[in-house]
Amino acid sequence: MEHEGGLRSIFQAYAEYRKRHRKMNEFEYLDRTPYLHSSDYLRELYRGADTKEKKQKLFDYIQRFEVNDKEFKGYYSLYERIGRELGHIEDDKEEYIQIPKSLIAEYARQMMDDEDFVKYNMRRQRK
Template identity: 90%
Template structure:
């Protein structure tokens, strides 16, 4: 009986290992299949994709079926993640404009000189 538990745990470990380290032919299959697999299945493949080639196969597959846009949420998030990882898609980083301190100081001085601005800001203060 004890031996069964050992074998069971060995097989479970092997199954987990196979899941994590998918074979390349599972990814090459994506090139020929005429069927769109679910985004959940593709995410599972992605978790096992340990090379750039495998991730590229997933990226190309999503592009081929044209489901990488926002309207296909599950595919879109995976497409974005892989695209950024492979360098095909740039991060949407906000650009900041640097304004010289002298310009900010001049703007603040002009605002303080503006009577309406001072009256408006004084209304909320307690006396």
């Protein structure tokens, strides 16, 4: 009976290892299948993807079925994660343009000198 518990733990450890380190043929299948698998299944594959090549297969698969849009939340979040990890998608960083204060001041002066601008603003204040 003691051996049975030891064998069970060995098989459980092996099953966990296989789950984490999926074989490449599971990912190559994605190139050929005409079916769209669930985002949950793809996320499970992603957890076991231990190489960039496997992650690229997942990325390409999601792109091929055109479910890489925000309306497909499960697929989109996985697509974004893999894309950032592989360097295909950059983080959204807002870029700011610095405008010299002298240029802003000159623009304001020109606007104040423009009679139409002043008349328009005066009309808005009366209402």
